[in-house]
Amino acid sequence: MHRSRLAGFIIDCRTDDLDGAATFWGRALGLEPNRSSGDPEDSGYIPFHREDPNDINIEVQRVEHDSRVHLDIETDNVEAEVERLLGIGAKVVKRIHTWCVMEAPTGHRFCVVRASSSKFAQEATVWP
Secondary structure, three states: OEEEEEEEEEEEEOOOOHHHHHHHHHHHHOOOEOOOOOOHHHOOEEEEOOOOOOOOEEEEEEOOOOOEEEEEEEEOOHHHHHHHHHHOOOEEEEEEOOEEEEEOOOOOEEEEEEOOOOOHHHHOEEEO
């Protein structure tokens, strides 16, 4: 048994100016960029400030592929969730650190990531 739920939307930006991308999308969405923590692993991401830490996550991410928007599914068991999604037609594109990039049968890319919301256990769907 494991649980999963929609974690958020990631705005993939093929850009050398991630700060500029965060400024644009922050103004477009009425959100305040939350600049990097200084951790080198976080350098390619700028999340937006959320009043409630359980709100859906929205962030910009520097990428090498074409710009697009993808969603993240958070789970308490990445491998079990990947297997569940493979069983309904998704495929693995790439495993990165602690998460997995997948592709739906429709061609849409998404990521399966570790759960981080404090209300995850109460709000996630339980899968056998």
